[in-house]
Amino acid sequence: MTMTHSGDGAAQAAANTEALIARRRQLLGPAYRLFYDQPLHLVRGEGVWLYDAQGKPYLDAYNNVVPLGHCHPAVVEAIARQASTLNTHTRYVHETVLDYAEALLATYAPGPGHVMFTCTGSEANDLALRIAQAHTGAAGLIVTRHAYHGVTLSIAQASPSLGRYVTLGPAVRTVAAPDSYRQAPGETGPALARAVREAIADLARHGLRPAALMVDTIFSSDGVQAGPAGFLREAVDAIHEAGGLFIADEVQAGMGRTGETLWGYMRHGVAPDLITMGKPLGNGHPVAGVAARPQVLEAFGRNSRYFNTFGGNPVSAAAGLAVLRTVQQEGLMQNAGRVGAYLRERLQGLAARHDLIGDVRGAGLFIGVELVRDRATREPATEQAARVVNGLRDRQVLISSAGEHANTLKIRPPLPFSTADADRLVAALDETLAAL
Numbered sequence: 001m002t003m004t005h006s007g008d009g010a011a012q013a014a015a016n017t018e019a020l021i022a023r024r025r026q027l028l029g030p031a032y033r034l035f036y037d038q039p040l041h042l043v044r045g046e047g048v049w050l051y052d053a054q055g056k057p058y059l060d061a062y063n064n065v066v067p068l069g070h071c072h073p074a075v076v077e078a079i080a081r082q083a084s085t086l087n088t089h090t091r092y093v094h095e096t097v098l099d100y101a102e103a104l105l106a107t108y109a110p111g112p113g114h115v116m117f118t119c120t121g122s123e124a125n126d127l128a129l130r131i132a133q134a135h136t137g138a139a140g141l142i143v144t145r146h147a148y149h150g151v152t153l154s155i156a157q158a159s160p161s162l163g164r165y166v167t168l169g170p171a172v173r174t175v176a177a178p179d180s181y182r183q184a185p186g187e188t189g190p191a192l193a194r195a196v197r198e199a200i201a202d203l204a205r206h207g208l209r210p211a212a213l214m215v216d217t218i219f220s221s222d223g224v225q226a227g228p229a230g231f232l233r234e235a236v237d238a239i240h241e242a243g244g245l246f247i248a249d250e251v252q253a254g255m256g257r258t259g260e261t262l263w264g265y266m267r268h269g270v271a272p273d274l275i276t277m278g279k280p281l282g283n284g285h286p287v288a289g290v291a292a293r294p295q296v297l298e299a300f301g302r303n304s305r306y307f308n309t310f311g312g313n314p315v316s317a318a319a320g321l322a323v324l325r326t327v328q329q330e331g332l333m334q335n336a337g338r339v340g341a342y343l344r345e346r347l348q349g350l351a352a353r354h355d356l357i358g359d360v361r362g363a364g365l366f367i368g369v370e371l372v373r374d375r376a377t378r379e380p381a382t383e384q385a386a387r388v389v390n391g392l393r394d395r396q397v398l399i400s401s402a403g404e405h406a407n408t409l410k411i412r413p414p415l416p417f418s419t420a421d422a423d424r425l426v427a428a429l430d431e432t433l434a435a436l
């Protein structure tokens with residue numbers, strides 16, 4: 001797959017990328033981060049492939065923002081058609097946002113009866129928190145210890161993975177994330193529920209009540225914690241007993257990625273009060289939102305008005321509808337289940353040859369490969385994980401890492417990923433691990 005370049009061409013390309021990086025830093029400022037020791041300058045995408053400025057192909061095993069694959073014609077066409085007809089907002093009546101809401105609501109049934117639209121997952125979580133606080137009259141929010149839920153002030157303050165310089169909100173409490181690799185079988189659910197109860201007790205000691213427990217239903221930033229399916233149930237019971245709501249953050253897990261169900265919470269057999277969605281909904285176009293049980297939305301709706309200039313606009317709604325229909329028509333959730341199982345099995349096979357691999361886990365095409373320095377102590381292999389991610393990039397396969405110690409390889413390709421793509425990924429990983 002590696003394309004050959006003349007030495008001059010490669011040197012010129014590297015110089016161009018360096019110049020773009022310098023320009024970027026000057027224009028966009030110091031807060032942005034790039035992937036990889038050698039950042040990529042990508043110019044085109046198609047299906048599961050991305051192409052750099054020299055036309056060099058990269059197998060995309062990372063971007064869950066494009067569940068249908070890059071530049072899927074159904075979405076491109078839907079966006080182009082609506083953009084050339086009309087684009088306004090939800091202060092005017094329009095069918096498409098209603099068709100989209102209806103189609104989304106059908107996917108949760110039985111479940112929420114309303115859906116509100118935003119542009120980003122952060123906004124969706126921010127709105128869900130406001131709705132939960134209005135419904136419960138409480139302020140407390142419980143999240144996992146290395147959670148990421150977004151960038152607004154209230155949500156950044158509930159995103160401990162942003163690091164120690166982003167302070168948690170006074171009503172935010174964290175609980176240890178599930179860790180099926182280190183917990184005894186059967187302990188994952190009870191441990192999480194116990195931690196949630198302790199967090200509720202700690203809120204009470206500070207005169208606070210919980211508005212909600214918010215979790216990413218695949219625990220992506222916590223290192224990809226998918227199983228055992230069902231472990232969320234007791235924690236959801238615990239928050240309900242204390243009068244709080246359960247917010248399922250589906251920004252990572254949603255839209256069929258986990259293979260068995262369209263939404264991650266469904267694998268756990270729980271009924272969320274609020275469901276927040278983002279990333280994969282628009283296949284790259286900003287589409288996000290919150291689904292709510294009508295009773296939960298009642299207090300917020302009575303006391304607040306809601307208008308989001310871009311959320312739910314006709315072009316975004318057309319994109320969202322095209323994505324949902326294509327996932328269903330092309331059987332992409334089923335493909336994620338089938339190819340994901342195949343890929344996990346092949347990764348388990350690699351573990352027989354590479355001691356660095358401590359655990360292979362996941363659901364569908366959301367996979368975590370935890371690297372450890374020692375299988376007995378399970379000490380995280382943070383530095384090795386970074387080298388693997390960069391080594392794969394050099395072999396033209398794109399992934400990243402996750403978890404509190406950044407030692408879990410995060411594999412999350414577009415859903416049309418094939419078994420041949422999986423083989424290519426495994427071969428590159430095998431080579432990379434052997435070369436460490």
Ligand code: PMP
Pocket residue numbers: 119120121122123125148149150151216220249251252278279
């Ligand atoms: N929730 C989760 C679980 C996420 O992973 C992210 C984004 N990485 C967000 C919320 C925020 O979404 P956005 O970047 O669209 O604001």
